[in-house]
Amino acid sequence: MSLFSVPISNLKGVGKKRAPLFQKIGALSVGALLRLYPRTYEDWNHRSTVSDAVPGTVCAIRATVSSIGSPVRVHGGMILIKGTAEDETGILNLTFFNNPYIPHLLIPDSTYIFYGKVTENFGHKEMASPAFLLEERCTGLRPIYPQTKGLTSRMIENAVREALRLLPETIKDPIPSPLRKEEGLCYLRFALENIHCPKDTESMETARRRLIFEELLVLQLGLLSMKSHTREKSKFCVKAEYTKEFWGLLPFSPTNAQKRAVEESIADLMSGNPMNRLIQGDVGSGKTVVAAALCHTMAKNKIQSALMVPTDILAHQHFASLSPLLGRCGIRVGLLTGSMKAKEKREIKSALLSGEIDVLIGTHAILTQDVQFQNLGLVITDEQHRFGVRQRAELAEKSKGTHVLVMSATPIPRTLALIIYGDLDLSVIDELPPGRQKIKTFWITGDKRRRAIGFLEKQVKLHRQCYVICPMIEDGSEKASVTGYAKKLKKELPSCRIGALHGRMKATEKDKIMEDFSAGNLDILVSTTVVEVGVDVPNATVMLIENAEQYGLSQLHQLRGRVGRGKFQSYCILISDAQNDNAQARMKAMCETQDGFEIADRDLKLRGPGDFFGDRQHGLPQLKIADINTDLAVLKRTQTIARSLLAEDPELKNEDHRGLCAEVRLLFQSLESS
Missing domain, CATH: 2.40.50.140 (Nucleic acid-binding proteins)
Known part of the structure; x- marks a missing residue:
């Protein structure tokens, strides 16, 4: 019997009383406990x-x-x-x-x-x-495990020792013997015993090397298998491209990077195989134009497209810009969001099924079962980091053989992209449209806050608009909460029109506030990071971020990208009294560079891959022992080996590969249950 099928409550010293605590740290079974590796060691x-x-x-x-x-x-x-x-x-x-x-x-x-x-x-x-x-x-080295309240590292250590006693004499090793010997890896039993109870440092390092290799190999096999499953023939093969006609619709010239991304994507659409591509570009690099170009070509080929975005505000913004643009050549664009009235939704769904709508723009409301298309051939998800693998697959399943394009305005370090988007081809938009000014970024301490607020007032007098970002909604100090800060500003700047925006507001309230700000009816918008993905307001020239140390570098960069979208010089002001080196390094990085990819690389180094995506919105399994910063060489090696194994045995059905196949299924179970 597999130890993964033995409940953790069956283990001596755990029982039903402590089982929930072990489950909280991810040890649902005895097998899962053995795969819960120490985070460090005490050297005795x-x-x-x-x-x-x-x-x-x-x-x-x-x-x-x-x-x-x-x-x-x-x-x-x-x-x-x-x-x-x-x-x-x-x-x-x-x-x-x-x-x-x-x-x-x-x-x-x-x-x-x-x-x-x-x-x-x-x-x-x-x-x-x-x-x-x-x-x-x-024994010299004592393991320290990730803990939770009521469960100490020593308790976990004792439970692990009990679990090790249950290991059968012979363990089936998922890594095929020839590969294990070729890579100089130890047996699985030795690895498990010496990662938890190492005889010495050398034994622990031998175990780590083997387990890191196995984890990255299994992850690459899973991601590449997902990719290979999309390589079946597509019934939505584009016969002719209309890119030149689309560029003619624009009031500006596209950048070379935009042209290249469209060319790579069109080649996919015409290949006969389903496209599965990521367009990755910095804030304001013009990814939406690329998406519109592809929707245009699909519509001209009588094939429907869907563009899914994370917020109602963004959906309305895309609809407002793309509907008149594409409408000039007879392409019909529809809008579907959760906040629409039932009658409006019914009309849109009916028009989709009848083929009256060529391009649908919407939120996750598109994913509901009753949304059916007549001929859906292209699915685009914007702000991909907010959806994840599972939702991407759900949208693609609306129609078999559908082309899939995902877009991210969160630059991801290329090292991490190898893992996060291992199932996708990659296009990078690495230049900004001409005329975009650099945003002047300053880091100040709290004692200069009054001067910063005076600067906001000066910008408003010049008929500009400003954002103020706070980490909390309410119940905090005036400097930390949206509600408190908005009240404070109304007292200090009585001539300014000030609005407040946060995630607990109803969708209609949020839309009204954003519409007012976008229309110029508000001078200053005090908000949480809900504006990180929001409407374009070309007249907004200041992004002031309170308690800036509470945000990751990539998120600060996203927030900064809300300004600098018009013809006026824009500014980002970071207010932080943080004393720790990590926070200060982030503030300095923001002032030194505006390159999103460099920002992302620094963010990864400062925070590590575990925290890079916050609440793991990417929807991928969490790495337990590998570290992308230090194990990049192993990552690249396992990717090469994974490709070779799948070329030889695409379904991993050979006797030698069944263990790896089982490991892949186990690793991706979290996706299927999410």
């Missing part, structure tokens, strides 16, 4: 003597227990136990809190390894509540 091998131990540092000390006192109840009901241990250089004072079992665990005249922070009091070295093990039981 490098030991210090009592006299050499430096106060304020964490270290391991080998010492023999000389005395252990009885439990004493002190003020507040706390139990206190004191003792001493010594080596040839001195005495170590020990203090334990609320652990009445210490006298039974520490035996006088026995030698232990004590691990903890050393302090000094009146010339005497001390440790408070150190971890300890009998010298003969100490």
Whole structure:
């Protein structure tokens, strides 16, 4: 029986009481617990003597227990136990809190390894509540696991040791033997034992190398399999392209990068195979124009298109710009959002099914089962990082063999794109339309806030508009909450028209506020990051961000991209009193560069891949041991191997590949259940 089918509650020392805590950290089964790897290790091998131990540092000390006192109840009901241990250089004072079992665990005249922070009091070295093990039981490296309230790393360590005892004598290794030998990888059993209970640093590194390789290989096989499934013939093969006619509709000339992205996409549409492409471009690089060009060609070939965006506001904006543009050559554009009235929705759905609508623009409302197309051949998702693999697939399933284009205004480091969009071909729009001015970016501390607000007032007097971003909606200070800040500004700038916008407002309220701001009826909009993806307001010239240290670099860059869309010089003001190096590095990066891809690379280095996407909106399985920053070479190697394996055995049905196939299914189960 697979240990992945054994509930975690069956494990000795866990039971039904602790099972929910283990499930909270992702260990739903005994097998899943064994794949929950330590996040770091305590090194009990490098030991210090009592006299050499430096106060304020964490270290391991080998010492023999000389005395252990009885439990004493002190003020507040706390139990206190004191003792001493010594080596040839001195005495170590020990203090334990609320652990009445210490006298039974520490035996006088026995030698232990004590691990903890050393302090000094009146010339005497001390440790408070150190971890300890009998010298003969100490293996050197002790694992530290991701924890949750009520579940310590030591509890997890004990459970893992029990789980390791359940491993069968012979484990079926998912990595085929020839490949394992070729790559110089250890067996799976050795890897699992030595990632959790390493004999020494060398054994731990050997285990890590094997598990990182396996994880990245399985991920690449899964993503490339998704990609290969789209390589069946498409019934929506475009016979003729109309790009030249579309460029003629525009009041400006497209950039070379836009032309290249359209050419690559049109080649896909005419190839006879379904397109599966990502268009990645910086804020304001003109991805929507590329999408419109493709919708135009599809409509001219009598094939319907759908453009899905994350917000009603963005859907209305695209409809307002694309409907008259495409309408000039007879292409009919429809709009479908969740906030529309039932009658309007029925009319749109009917027109889609009858083929009266050529291009549909909408939100996730497009995904509902009752939205049916007559001849849907192209699906485009905008702001892809807000949807994810699952929703992309749902939209594509509206019609078999559909071409899929995804667009992202969040530049993703090319290293991370190898994983996130491994199932897609990639086009990069790496130049901005001519005439776009650089946004002047400043980082100031809170004591200069009054001057910044005075600058907002000056911009309003020049008939410009401003954004103010706050991290909270309400119940915070005036500097941190949308509601508090809006009230404060209304007092300080009585001549300015000020509005507030946040995610808890009804869709109709949000739309009204954004319409007023877009129409110039509001001078200053105080908002949460809900405006990160919003309407274009060419007259907006200032983006002021409070508590800027609370946002990632890529999000700050997205917010900055809300201004600088018109002919006026624009500004981004970051207000932060953060003292930590990481936050200050982000503020400096924003002031130094406006290149979205460089910003993304810095963001990845500062925050790591685990936090890069916030709430993991990309919808991909989470890496458990691999690190994209440090394991890029392994990533590239496994991608090459995955391609070779799938070329030889596309369904991974060969006996040697069945273990890998099972691992792929296991890894992507989270997608299917989401």
